[in-house]
Amino acid sequence: MQVFKLTILHLKRMISNKSVILLTLLMPMFVMCLVTFFTSGGNTNNSNTLYIDFVNNDKGQSGNKLIKEFINSPNFTVYTVNQSDAEYRVEHNVVAEAIIIPENFSDSLSNGTEPNIKILKLNSGDSNITTDGKINSFINEFLISKQISTNLKSKLSISNNVTAELSKEVSSNKVAFTSTTVTKNKTNSLGNQISLNLCISFMMFTVIFIVNEILARKDDKTLRRSLSTPNNKFVLLGSIVLAFLVVGWIQVLLMVGSTTLLFKLSWGSSMPALFVLFTALILVVLGLGVLLCRIIKSANNAPMVCQMVVQISCLVGGSYMPLEYFPTALKHVAYFMPQSWAVTAITDVVLNNKGLISILPNVGVLLLFAVAFLTAGASTIKGIIQE
């Protein structure tokens, strides 16, 4: 019981600091909401998308419809820009090509005259094949019936409205095609890799708060003084670990809760799996914090060193960029980072709807990381107590 009383005392002290509430609890929630808002509906498999620019000069609505055709395809990342931006981005090889829709595009389609779409591309390369067919098909849908019916009229010499009849026949679409992407299991389309990776990164950044907290207790000698009270050493240390866990859980709860309630982001079907995974991750962060206190002697350097360590490990561990982009050698290095195990596990739970059993190996590795970090940093705690 004593352990809970002490935990509440630690929590009261931690949360009384406004910067903890702002930087550790509210800011991750706010940024997560922002990212989820901007990436909601995003495709989870975007490694092979083609970046293209549109310059829409069309005065009617057909230009927007053409752009929407590309936006609806998960294989294209579409930007609408002005002509000078488009030229810059093509010349700098940022986008594969820029498609310039003329002013009279809508008029041309309604009058049955051929529009002229200008494509800006680099001298080399043939990736325009991908977009050519789509644009021509889109225009043909509007023009072809009119053009063929004109020819047909001259051959049939009848007064019937051939255009209307032909359009009606064509729109019945009796010969069609279906396109399906083969998937192994039913996956959760609401989840988004960027939000998930960001969540892991924020959890790791909590290490700054942990390091600051440990260094502050070292400076004010609270921990040493509390040993002189009639409390067991393990109860004291346990209450601190529990307090950090609670702060971590509040952070997770705010991130998961806000994105679920405000943006209907699905976090998978297994809440126990999420709970166990995040608990293991909080323990890793705690272990890392204790370990870093061995290196960091002054509170001045704490934010800087923690930022660098977390940034590097998040980068190598695949929190900032999916591991599939990495060269093979770096993929192997990623195994030594807890983030890579956490990202894989959270992807399984949230995107693939897997349960606790499936992520147990990853949770096991995370717990091993936590134990290793805590063991390596144990001398820090010993030092704080003995000082």
Added chain:
Amino acid sequence: MKTFNIFINSLKLFLVNIRTYIFVFLIAPLVFSFMYGTIYKNILNPNRTIEKFTVAYVDLDQSRESKPLESIFNESKLNKIVSLEKLSSTKDLNDALLHGTYTSAIIIPKNFSQNIETNKRASIKVLQSPSAGVNGEIISDIVNSYCSYLNMNRSVYSVIMTSSKNQALTEKIFTSMLPEIETDLNRTYLTYTSLPKAKLLNSKQLFSSNMLIMCSLFIVLVQAISIIKESEFGTLNRIYSTATSKLCFYFGKLLGTFVISIVQILCFLTVSTLFIGVNFGNYFTLIPIILVHSLIIAAFTAVLISIFKNTSLMSGLFSIIIFMMSSVSGAFYPADFNAGFMKNVPHFTINYWINNLYSSNMFGDAFSSMLGVICIALVICSLAISFGAIKLKYEY
């Protein structure tokens, strides 16, 4: 002399944590530059030529309606990018698609042509591998065009038949119409303008200059903290009581920041050139750029110590500001990827303008083209440092 002593003292204070600073200001940016440079190597400046990919083709109909699709894929233009592999059945096709053996699979079902002839619904199935991406889109578009062609043929035939009510006449008119339908459906409405490729920095050049700037901004934080701490611990008042003027202290500390910054930049440039092969351009024009960069760091420190009185608030807030400025100006991804409004956001960061100088030098631009930015930076830095000095002198 007193200013010089404060400067030396400032250097000594910095050297106390030198191991940490070597990690933060030298090793960390080097690792970041190497990592981002390697990861973005294929993403930045990608090859715009489509690599040949394999498509499974299962024709269970083997009719005159299904054969032309196969020949479309064997045309010279598509043959360069698509390797068609004919299969007799759909057995194990899903597994092969999941493993990426095939990018896509085209399945023409039995009775396909019979359904078209009897005016029933007929469809061609395209299965995509999860990693098909834009290559799968090419296949879908070709099959879609072919289906549109068949659909148009069927519609034209139906309209002629309804009008003429004569089978022989319908066949005759339809046959004469076929080449026209084909021409119309193959018509292109696109004209191409080829643009020359701009001179581009390689990924390591791009990220190393950005990382250098990001980490040098942390020097601002370290130095500002050390100066404000003097005030928090009360040592500042003791220094002033030793007949050291406020301005001596102020300029001594800023001189320390300026020199530390120069040393950090020089060390990083040397290490990144030697270990990860970054070419920073002309060494002579690099000297004024390093000096301006260091002056900006010193001026930024002056601004921070003038504004903040509390180290914990400053370190928390400024860490976030550094992170945000670095993010939007392209420290973690290429800023060229931004479009529209976001393209102009980096212009409001210090990182962008310092990076602009390094990039110009890496591109081999003439020094005169950088003079504008350098002059503006010098004026702003002078104003910032003067502002700090005036504020400090007339405080309390």
